Amino acid sequence: MTTSLSFMDNGGEMGARMRAHDWSTSCLGDPHTWPQSLRSVVSACLNSPILGTILWGPEMCMLYNDAYIPSMADRHPAALGKPVAEVWGSAWEQVAPQFHQAMATGIGFSSSNVELMILRHGHLEQTIWNFSAAPIVGEDGKIAGLFNQGIEITEQVRRERAIHQAQQTLERTVDETTRDRNRLWELSTDIMLRCGFDGRIKTVNPAWKDVLGWDNDDLVGANLMELLHPDDIDRTIAGVQELADGGYHTRFDNRYRHKDGSYRWISWSTQADADSIYAVGRDFTSERENAEALRSAEDALRQAQKMEAVGQLTGGLAHDFNNLLAGVNGSLELMKLRAAQGRFGDIARYIETASDAAKRAAALTHRLLAFSRQQTLDPKPTDVNRLVLGMEELLRRTVGPAVAIEVIGARDLWTALVDASQLENSLLNLCINARDAMPGGGHIRIATANQQLSQRAAAAQQMPEGEYLSLSVTDSGTGIAPEVMSRVFEPFFTTKQPGEGTGLGLSMVYGFAKQSGGLVRIYSEVGRGTTVCIYLPRHHGVPEPAPASAQPQLPTAHANHATVLVVDDEPSVRLLIVDILQDMGYDVIEAADSAAGLALLQSDTHVDLLISDVGLPGGMNGRQMAEAGRVNRPQLRVLFLTGYAQTAVFGGGQLDEGVEVMTKPFNIDALCERVTKMLAPR
Structure with missing residues (x-):
């Protein structure tokens, strides 16, 4: 018995394609024989303005509407009637468990902000989706298929993230400025002010004298608009109105008159409360004229990250140096005492002890300077196993006694062409992050490995195929929530409290790895820890030798009274x-x-x-x-x-x-x- 195909009417392009399609080779069969349950949902899908697809039968064969076509790219129209796994490949594998569970249980689901790597137009794209699936009950009372509807929100999320990042940067700037207001107010080289919405200046910091020549007496009570370049007045008034309406500016550029009559370009970050505007301005006249702003910003970002790492070390440096000083001073005192006693046989041992402590203090100072100096990358053939072992004591000191460190170096590890000091800096940052994720203590495993990435594995990692050396840091900490994972590499993004981190660490590790021809990947599960893995291309060369270091001789114990x-x-x-x-x-x-x-x-x-x-x-x-x-x-x-x-x-x-x-x-x-x-x- 056959029936009409009227349920495909009014379906636009896909309705016409379904009516004209050769179904003889499809797992769905002749549409004249389709059950009423399928016919009804096809009619609803074709006439829906929302992206929709029907996954029917054990093979989940696809039927979709016009709204679904743009997301298909070059898969359309060949996908019609094909199994979904065959159509979407690896992208389907990312979400398949949810759909299979819905088919098995008859319970629908909805998912938001799902990130999918989709091969479209010949290359992988990172996309973000909201989608749902509702079970379709067949004539026999069993689940016969799923009705999947969704919407791609990639561009929307990117815009929201950009806005959120800018707002977070401004909020951190405001919070940090408030917390350190007195120090920043006096020492900052950026100009700061608080003024009314009418432009009347309420207070300024001393930097105005250096930047624009005006001092406090010149400015307080005056109208800021009187210093503006005439061409910038209307645009600035509009910007003030945006602040009055509840907005903010992460960057607002205009020109102000110097006391000598010249004009300087000032870049402002601004925010307002009910009655005042708060603004921090940076003179970027020279940068604008010389087109060097980008390079300066990159150098400043790298140096800030290095100095953050040095700051993390300072808590333990005093302890380390005092330990070493105790070894030096104590050895010298005992040498003096033994000389007075005529016991010259012991002096050599104390000389060796003092010398060893002094050398270790010098090595610690050298390492600190290596972390703090500002330099471009200087890649050299590097034995990463040796580098990690050389840092092990420093890392243990940094993370503290509550955190155990395990180092697993791969045998016959390949050589990497890399800037060793920057790799040390990256490893230190990853261990500091791991420590902060384990406030109650825990375990860090540092491991190296040789990785041969096939074309398929490399595509999944968004990396070129080939041979890589990997350096990973795994902790037993709190893990990273999915909504945070997508933002961890963004500059200035941090989940730490104000003052506890700049949000530069992971972004700089990511930038360093990319600059070295590699990549960084993060694998995490909430409540079960995180692994951050740096992949570096294999270098076919011999690593540079490292200087040998002497080991201290341990004393032995004797027995006596108490x-x-x-x-x-x-x-x-x-x-x-x-x-x-x-x-x-x-x-x-x-x-x-x-x-x-x-x-x-x-x-x-x-x-x-x-x-x-x-x-x-x-x-x-x-x-x-x-x-x-x-x-x-x-x-x-x-x-x-x-x-x-x-x-x-x-x-x-x-x-x-x-x-x-x-x-x-x-x-x-x-x-x-x-x-x-x-x-x-x-």
Whole structure:
């Protein structure tokens, strides 16, 4: 029995194509025999102004309307009646699980802001969609297909993101200016002002004198419009009206008269409240005249990112340098003491200890300067495994004792042609981000690998096929929400609180990788952590050699009267303390981290006094180790030695009875006096 095809009427181009189509080879069969359920939904789809497609049967064969045609690009009209997987390929694989689940359960769904990589017009495009699928019940009561409707919102989202980014940049500028107002107001080289909507100036900062020659007395109470270039007055009045209507400007350029009569181009960022306009302006006259603005902005962005990385290090630098100074100063004091005692045989060891500490201090200074200097990329054949191992101690210091670092270097790792200092800078930034994603502590894995990307794998990663070296940083932190993932590489985008980050780190890592011929990819799951992977092209060459470094010699312990446990991860400091205590006649036990120290404290080993650094590796800091050890040894006396200021470590609170603190570097006589006092009978 056959029926008419009137349900395809009024369907525009696709209705006509369906009526004329040869269905003999299609999985759908002759439309005269289509069930009423399919005929009804086809009629609704063809007459819908919204993008729509019907996925029918086990193979999900496609029937679509005119609104769907633009998204098909060169797939139209061959897609008519074909299985959706055959038509869309890898793009279908990205969303297929949702559709298969709807077919299996009979429960429809809708999805918003879904990012899909679609091959159109011969190249991959990143697109964004809102779409839904509703099950179609067949005559037998079972799910026979899905009615899929949607809309592509790629351009809309891009515009919204651009607007949001600009607004976020302005808001951060306003917040940071408010927080540091006094300092910025006095020291800023940019001009700042607050004025009324009538142009009457309420207050200005001192930079006006340097930029435009006018001082506070000249400007406060005057009308800003009187300084404008005549050609810019109407446009500026319109800009003021935009602010009065609730808008803002991330960049508004106009000319102002210098006190000498010349005009200077000023680029403003502005925002307003109910009665005032707040504006920060930068003189870009020379940039405009010399067309150098872009290069200057890129250099400033790179330098800001480097300095942010240096800022992240400063909390631990004082601790590291004080540790090293303690090794140098203590060795010199012991050399002097041994010389006075006539014990010249020990002097060579102290000379070696002091020399090693001094060399490590110089290396730390050199590394800091490498991070802070401003330079263009200087790519050289680099052994990335060696680079990572060389940074391992610095990274452990930076992330702190609450975060464990695991380094997995691939065997026979390929060479990369890369700027080593910039790669170090990128690795440091990724580890800092990983640390910040684990406020309660956690685990970071740094891994290298050789990657051979086939054409298909490279296309999925939007990279050229070939051989790559990968450097990845994986954390066990909070992960990245989907709505944040698409923005992580945007300059100035950050989820951190104001003052805790500029939002430059990942954008600069991305830019560095691209500039080096590679790419960066992020893989994340909320609540389960994040992996950031830098891909660098393989370089067929031999890496440059690295200078050899001497390892410090660890001291050995002896046995005597009262027993002291020394826990410090700095070998030179630990050696000096052990020698001093042994000279005083004490038995000394030593440990290099909190795990080993706690194991001794929880054993049957007799300990009268614990001397410990505060910043220790091993899963807990010195305070936590001592507190855990005193659970079963409540009378244990504890002396903390720290490179940080005491208030920074212990706050303003009272120390427990039997607990004292000394700050590194310390004087040997002072240490002897403090130990003698703490071990005196009570």
